[in-house]
Amino acid sequence: MTALDQMAPEIPPLLGDSGMYREAVNQFDRVAAYMGLDPNISQRLRLPQRSLVTTFPFRRDDGRVETVFGYRVKHVLTLGPTKGGIRYAPSVNLGEVAALAMNMTWKCALVGLPYGGAKGGVRVAPETLSRGETQRLTRRYTSEIFTFIGPQRDIPAPDLGTDAQVMAWIMDTYSHHVGHGAPGVVTGKPVELGGTAVRQESTGLGLAFLLPMALEMVDLPLENTRVAVQGYGQVGRSAARAVTRLGARVVAVSDLSGGIHCPDGIDIQALEQWTDRNVWVKGFPGADPIRGDQLFEVDCEVLIPAAIQEVIHAGNAHDITASVVLEGANAPTTMEADRILRDRDILVVPDILANAGGVTVSYFEWLQGLQYYIWTDDETRQRLQQIMTTAFREIKKVAGEENVDLRTAALIKGVARVTNAKLLRGLFP
Numbered sequence: 001m002t003a004l005d006q007m008a009p010e011i012p013p014l015l016g017d018s019g020m021y022r023e024a025v026n027q028f029d030r031v032a033a034y035m036g037l038d039p040n041i042s043q044r045l046r047l048p049q050r051s052l053v054t055t056f057p058f059r060r061d062d063g064r065v066e067t068v069f070g071y072r073v074k075h076v077l078t079l080g081p082t083k084g085g086i087r088y089a090p091s092v093n094l095g096e097v098a099a100l101a102m103n104m105t106w107k108c109a110l111v112g113l114p115y116g117g118a119k120g121g122v123r124v125a126p127e128t129l130s131r132g133e134t135q136r137l138t139r140r141y142t143s144e145i146f147t148f149i150g151p152q153r154d155i156p157a158p159d160l161g162t163d164a165q166v167m168a169w170i171m172d173t174y175s176h177h178v179g180h181g182a183p184g185v186v187t188g189k190p191v192e193l194g195g196t197a198v199r200q201e202s203t204g205l206g207l208a209f210l211l212p213m214a215l216e217m218v219d220l221p222l223e224n225t226r227v228a229v230q231g232y233g234q235v236g237r238s239a240a241r242a243v244t245r246l247g248a249r250v251v252a253v254s255d256l257s258g259g260i261h262c263p264d265g266i267d268i269q270a271l272e273q274w275t276d277r278n279v280w281v282k283g284f285p286g287a288d289p290i291r292g293d294q295l296f297e298v299d300c301e302v303l304i305p306a307a308i309q310e311v312i313h314a315g316n317a318h319d320i321t322a323s324v325v326l327e328g329a330n331a332p333t334t335m336e337a338d339r340i341l342r343d344r345d346i347l348v349v350p351d352i353l354a355n356a357g358g359v360t361v362s363y364f365e366w367l368q369g370l371q372y373y374i375w376t377d378d379e380t381r382q383r384l385q386q387i388m389t390t391a392f393r394e395i396k397k398v399a400g401e402e403n404v405d406l407r408t409a410a411l412i413k414g415v416a417r418v419t420n421a422k423l424l425r426g427l428f429p
């Protein structure tokens with residue numbers, strides 16, 4: 001190996017080599033076959049419409065220049081501009097981003113948002129970046145994808161490893177390029193820049209709005225229901241807070257440092273104060289330590305995977321004690337694990353429905369950005385509740401009519417909406 005090879009970034013897999021993309025396509029194929037979808041449409045929807053792969057350099061604080069891979073993928077442009085988060089993670093690759101963009105299409109379609117799905121990412125470990133490095137990397141990445149994004153083209157938002165500050169830098173860089181302030185180019189911005197305070201908690205709130213409806217389907221009461229939350233990032237934290245407020249009891253939480261367990265219920269306010277000071281849940285004095293993987297076996301009624309993809313797999317799906325899995329993360333359950341959970345009569349509220357609260361509040365923020373008009377937080381919460389609960393009821397109805405699980409029903413609804421829109425627009429030229 002030459003010195004040059006050692007410095008160069010590893011070449012990441014492309015579309016067909018990605019297991020996650022193949023899973024997303026297999027899942028789509030299964031539903032397309034079930035729906036008897038026109039093959040002219042299904043072959044189109046299996047593939048992303050536009051993909052941008054870039055490599056770009058940024059300067060580390062010590063003066064070194066590092067080159068990284070960046071991506072932005074738009075799955076379909078049929079319904080309007082595209083929408084979806086940007087993640088910073090060391091394993092990001094084109095297939096992962098394309099799979100997640102496809103996921104965003106179905107998610108937006110089933111809650112009725114006027115968007116196609118998109119996703120972006122930079123292949124970098126965010127915890128190794130200083131604030132200055134994150135800013136330089138973000139601004140350069142924004143410049144690279146500048147012609148691809150815009151309030152009417154494609155609107156990024158936070159995802160794994162990115163936050164409101166990253167969105168502020170994207171907005172600032174984009175605004176400098178176009179020569180005027182452009183709040184509509186990203187969502188999940190700080191409140192001072194036209195973000196909405198509810199966006200931070202929106203995914204957790206959305207999950208909590210669905211919790212009573214999911215419990216009703218399995219004949220369980222809400223009061224004192226035991227919940228285990230895997231992942232204590234933005235989604236996990238907001239979910240733990242929201243379900244506690246509803247009267248449920250969070251009995252276990254995990255993050256990269258490990259897990260904590262307290263059968264009587266964790267004091268979520270105290271845990272928030274602890275993680276504000278210490279970052280990780282490890283060492284929290286109000287609960288017993290457990291290993292991160294033990295979280296899936298904890299006695300509970302509801303499991304909320306709220307971190308990354310493929311954490312529920314054939315190796316642990318048999319150990320889950322919960323009656324309901326509420327998918328806060330994107331694609332947390334492999335197809336094989338999904339089959340196991342179905343056979344075990346565990347109700348899975350799928351990601352594209354369960355975590356749609358995030359992109360729904362993003363949509364509200366985008367509208368406010370385009371109109372320079374601000375809604376109150378109460379108004380935002382009420383409209384979110386209405387959209388989430390309506391979507392749940394509609395999907396439950398499809399599940400009942402078709403005698404399928406909620407994931408299949410949600411996909412049927414999302415795919416049908418995009419298909420109808422495609423047929424109405426027709427083929428160009």
Ligand code: GLU
Nearest residue numbers: 084085157159358359362
């Ligand atoms: N990253 C979030 C998701 O996967 C939000 C996307 C958005 O708000 O555009 O749903």
